[in-house]
Amino acid sequence: MITPVLLCGGSGTRLWPLSRKSYPKQFVPLVGDETLFQASAKRLSGPDYAPPLVLTASDFRFIVTEQLQDAGLDPGAVLIEPEGRNTAPAILAAALHLATTDPAALMLIAPSDHVVPDAAAFRAAVAAGVPAAQAGQIVTFGITPTHAETAYGYLELSAPPKDGHATPLTRFVEKPDAATANVMVKADNFLWNAGLFLCSAQTMLKAARTHCPDLMEPVGAAVTQAKTDLGFLRLDPAAWGRARDVSIDYAVMEQAKNLSVVPFGAGWSDLGGWDAVWREAGPDARGVATTGPATAIDCDDTLLRSEADGLEVVGIGLKNIMAVAMPDAVLVADMSRAQDVKLAVAALKDKNAKQATAFPKDHRPWGWFETLVLADRFQVKRIVVHPGAALSLQSHHHRSEHWIVVEGTARVTVDEDVKLLGENQSVYIPLGAVHRMENPGKVPMVLIEVQTGSYLGEDDIIRYEDIYARE
Template sequence: MTTITPILLCGGSGTRLWPLSRKSYPKQFVPLVGEDTLFQASAKRLSGADFSAPMVLTNSDFRFIVTEQLSEAGIDPAAILIEPEGRNTAPAVLAAALWLEKTNPEALMLVAPSDHVVPDAPAFRAAVAAGVPAAQGGDLVTFGIKPAHAETGYGYLELAEDPGDFTARPLKLIRFVEKPDAARAQEMLAAGNYLWNAGIFLFSVKTILAAFAAHAPGLVAPVRAAVDQGKPDLGFLRLDPEAWSTAEDISIDYAVMERSENLSVVPYAAGWSDLGGWDAVWRETSQDTRGVALSGHATAIDCDNTLLRSEDDSLEVVGIGLKNIVTIAMPDAVLVADASRAQDVKDAVAALKKKKAKQATMFPKDHRPWGWFESLVIGERFQVKRIHVHPGAALSLQSHHHRSEHWIVVEGTAKVTVDDEVKLISENQSVYIPLGAIHRMENPGKVPMVLIEVQTGTYLGEDDIIRYEDVYARE
């Protein structure tokens, strides 16, 4: 039986969901709808008897987040390919196909973004199964979503026939349609033979490689070189950066799909969203009878069609008399917007970047392979952090030119190295790290270790780290 290998694309920044989604920690890693993150939900949805272990394409900054979240979901990936830089979806899909050509050349590839919401996973898997015969027969299969409204934020797929009752089966695709204006979107909705383009594809390794050779031959040589010259690194494959940099930055739609004739589309009507804005999150969140959607730390009084979310346990958000308003509160930033302007959040991010506000791109929690930290207080010559270290994890052996540190353990036990001395520090105990001392903290226990770090010095930036030894092979 032909296996289906999920190819999870996991490199986007999701700026339209700022301030919860940012470049350093984008929306796919956040539990926006439900308890799982979008990435975990995607991996679980594309698992089961008909699927082999997934491949993930991501960037270096996210590689340990990917492995941590897959581990939490109980999924062992077949491969994680590290893109040296973002080059859009065509090079990413081609890299996955070239890797599979070596390891499982008869496989079918199911390419999917990792930040979509699909509430009915069994229905989606049934739609995938419906597309398998066409993919085995040499078609490039895409999946079209039944439009719920005249959306201007999506591309569309024009079918050769009316999808009828939206039974999942391959239909002939005439063409891809660019994102329309409002009037054209309304016309296509009324026509009935246009579907939203979900950006999800199913094809065989041989078929997609032939399509690249025919329609985007200039991509093949640099991407093949990037894969062939890639270097294994702690379970990842780092694609060769020099070869990768010469690949064209282009989407798979433009590079291959829009130029191909062997196209089929499977209609899907069981619910889908790419969560492309806070208005989409509002639609996917449980609402009361007045259309108000709340997080656990938000309260609405006499509000209508409003989304209120607090992402901080210590911060309560209260709305009074609001209509069509989105409010998202983070520890370091708050968004208040008219719901009809949800797509303009990216403009706010651009404005913050222009004024060099760190909130534009940096998440309050800085995620590292060993855990995470967050700054609690920052002064001119001091900083206070909370540091969370996973069981069995260790920070690098390091020193600093410009700061000393004082560590106070508040949960668990820390194994601390300071120059030639190694000792265990338990809850309510502390240790001082002098300026220039070579030091490391480790969590030898089976529960998370949390400490408060007080830094003092003339410079407190994260680049003031000299690493001597690092189990995660960071530079």
């Protein structure tokens, strides 16, 4: 059995405004109806695969389990990283966790934000790498280049690759300039580095002890001192904080001698920018791709995308342009500047704009909410609560609230009073009252919340009980 190790803690700033720190690209349906995380988990499932082991941030833990369940998959272990320390500590934590039960267990390390249209072909490539991995090799999967890409690293092989066979790796090549990329693409022994690795847990740990021994103590302590929390495994924060922030490529792969490469040429993208999304969207004869309520008139080589219901995006006479509209932000840029979108995030952070990091929908363990109107002394929200879910028992110092149920049924607690509200029914929550809302039904419950008061921040919450054990 192969255990997929899904890494999903990144922020994906190059796909702003759809991908943000509070809700990054792996959890968003960028191509098709499934999220990239769901598609990755499905691709690495079947009779030869164990349930996935997921490494993620605390803020995403409930999103991970919810999306796996929605995809019809049982989650395996979910390890919570106290803070981002790059891929090397995360992968070592996964290897240590697996080694406690089976040191020879094969682990397939995969980012959770890649697009691979032919899942069966990818599983066949993984199967081709299993004998080498069982023999103590670290197997990576190189992507057959389709063009001279400067945003990817490359793998130089010792010989031209053969489908279905692992070939020894000569060296890693950093992201090249355009001229070097052209030379490598024309050669027959260079592949793109996709950051996908297959090996046994004991092979990975042996490589770490050899090439980055300084990581073993803090990561080992973080795993052995981890605490169980509602089915999640929280790595120890103090120990984890001592681990060096370093990628697995720098820490292990670029030094290891036991690396082999299996080629994969059936289609792949890391969706590292809006230009990649444009290519995966399947542009028409004039190179135009539209998503959502978007209309292109006399445009060429253009991406138009609207992520807001009722917000029409119209392009006229555009060439080589990408325009992405969200309810709270719009990106318009030349397609050749796709890798510079991260500069927009940095500029917005400098001016303290919430759009830099905060997603319009605030996802919580019980569902999500979005702000419809925000003024000095009032705020209107739409709140969606999953079936069987409940908000914490709480009170506020600075605001009162009105709740109006518009779909489903709500069980509402206000101090000692508990009652059911159906559609078109409402309740008033006085300032300071201890209250909670729950969804006792089998369909999502939707309500409109009107807040009034001198301060409307999300930190004005005193929690008394919480089924999700949030602080």
